[in-house]
Amino acid sequence: MTVWDASQWDYRGEGNANLVIYYTGCDHELVGKALRLRKIKCTSCSKAPQCQEDARTCVDTLQNVFKPLIGEEYTSNMVQSAVKLSQRKDVNELARFGLLGEDLLNSSVAVEVKPKWGFLPQVEGLKQKACRFCMHSHLRGSPSHYCPLDLYSGDRDRVRTALEALAKCPSNNYRVLVNTPFTDEALMSLMTEILTTDPILCNLVKLQMSLDEWDVERIWPLYEKHKHEVDDLTTDQWIQAVQNFKNGQCRDDPKQRIMEYVLSMTFKDCSVMISIGNSADKQIEWQLQDRWLSTSYSIKVIDLDLKAVHRIGHWYDLDQKIVKHAEESQFAPKCVKNPA
Numbered sequence: 001m002t003v004w005d006a007s008q009w010d011y012r013g014e015g016n017a018n019l020v021i022y023y024t025g026c027d028h029e030l031v032g033k034a035l036r037l038r039k040i041k042c043t044s045c046s047k048a049p050q051c052q053e054d055a056r057t058c059v060d061t062l063q064n065v066f067k068p069l070i071g072e073e074y075t076s077n078m079v080q081s082a083v084k085l086s087q088r089k090d091v092n093e094l095a096r097f098g099l100l101g102e103d104l105l106n107s108s109v110a111v112e113v114k115p116k117w118g119f120l121p122q123v124e125g126l127k128q129k130a131c132r133f134c135m136h137s138h139l140r141g142s143p144s145h146y147c148p149l150d151l152y153s154g155d156r157d158r159v160r161t162a163l164e165a166l167a168k169c170p171s172n173n174y175r176v177l178v179n180t181p182f183t184d185e186a187l188m189s190l191m192t193e194i195l196t197t198d199p200i201l202c203n204l205v206k207l208q209m210s211l212d213e214w215d216v217e218r219i220w221p222l223y224e225k226h227k228h229e230v231d232d233l234t235t236d237q238w239i240q241a242v243q244n245f246k247n248g249q250c251r252d253d254p255k256q257r258i259m260e261y262v263l264s265m266t267f268k269d270c271s272v273m274i275s276i277g278n279s280a281d282k283q284i285e286w287q288l289q290d291r292w293l294s295t296s297y298s299i300k301v302i303d304l305d306l307k308a309v310h311r312i313g314h315w316y317d318l319d320q321k322i323v324k325h326a327e328e329s330q331f332a333p334k335c336v337k338n339p340a
């Protein structure tokens with residue numbers, strides 16, 4: 001096991017399940033790298049095999065399940081790594097097996113967006129008018145001016161409106177790291193151009209939608225009936241489900257539909273990292289006032305983890321709670337439906 005000096009790693013971010021740190025030292029093998037550690041205590045030897053297994057599954061599913069769906073260019077490779085960080089209380093009790101990958105926020109300007117659900121499902125009632133994010137924010141008592149349907153619209157004005165709403169009230173949906181002088185106006189113009197030109201959001205919403213054709217209202221009863229068939233799925237079965245989905249096969253198979261729904265949940269919860277400069281691999285022409293500029297950027301999607309199938313029950317309950325609250329409080333949506 002490699003023992004790394006914890007003083008050379010700094011905090012990058014965290015979510016419910018993982019903590020991410022990035023390398024600040026001079027070892028050229030590690031410069032530009034980030035380490036993602038699961039937030040489970042793994043100090044006792046008995047838990048180590050489970051940690052190792054989890055990290056391996058994560059790498060396998062990223063490589064063989066999610067990459068074939070979202071595309072090679074939008075994923076950043078990670079390798080399983082056995083580590084121990086000396087002297088660092090907050091992380092040295094975490095999983096001993098982390099994922100080492102590119103530090104995607106290590107550039108002159110980096111923006112992280114968690115865009116959430118970008119479509120209105122084909123079900124009767126309020127869900128045809130109000131998007132899941134707006135209704136969920138309403139339930140949480142933190143209404144937001146950000147509507148994901150604007151961000152996914154492909155329309156310059158609406159994308160800009162969405163970005164401005166995110167910048168005003170970022171919550172956990174928007175984060176900007178600026179290491180070189182860059183005005184707010186320049187950032188907004190550049191991000192608007194990138195997000196209307198690059199296919200990433202269009203690809204993401206297509207996946208969300210086509211993997212979730214039936215909505216949780218139809219998926220949950222199906223799951224209740226076929227639970228026993230999906231309670232212990234292997235990576236190979238997930239790979240097969242992706243192949244079936246891509247080939248349009250097994251459309252009447254309940255197990256296939258349930259697995260597709262679970263995959264859609266990952267794409268509704270992932271984040272998009274946009275970096276400008278450094279390891280950027282694409283080029284964009286954009287206008288700032290009366291000047292035309294050319295900038296290199298790259299986009300990667302993170303948090304592509306498989307969700308647990310048994311959470312379908314929770315997703316259904318939450319869905320019903322969100323819609324019931326919106327109906328009872330006469331929620332007036334401002335969501336603008338995008339053409340399919």
Ligand SMILES: O=P(O)(O)O[C@@H]1[C@@H](OP(=O)(O)O)[C@H](OP(=O)(O)O)[C@H](O)[C@H](OP(=O)(O)O)[C@H]1OP(=O)(O)O
Pocket residue numbers: 015016017114172265268269307311315
């Ligand atoms: O249900 P949502 O839309 O609130 O999504 C949860 C996220 O909340 P958000 O609304 O983005 O603040 C939530 O995000 P935070 O940890 O609150 O930043 C998680 O991503 C959660 O996924 P998991 O339990 O870690 O697999 C997410 O749960 P899933 O529904 O994706 O399982």
Ligand SMILES: Nc1ncnc2c1ncn2[C@@H]1O[C@H](COP(=O)(O)OP(=O)(O)OP(=O)(O)O)[C@@H](O)[C@H]1O
Pocket residue numbers: 012013014015016017018019020034036101102103104105106112269271302303305
């Ligand atoms: N490769 C990376 N480079 C730089 N920062 C990263 C990288 N991966 C993740 N991060 C940062 O760490 C944060 C948490 O990572 P991640 O989304 O993987 O955690 P999570 O626990 O799986 O999240 P969630 O609760 O949403 O499921 C991200 O929001 C991002 O800011």
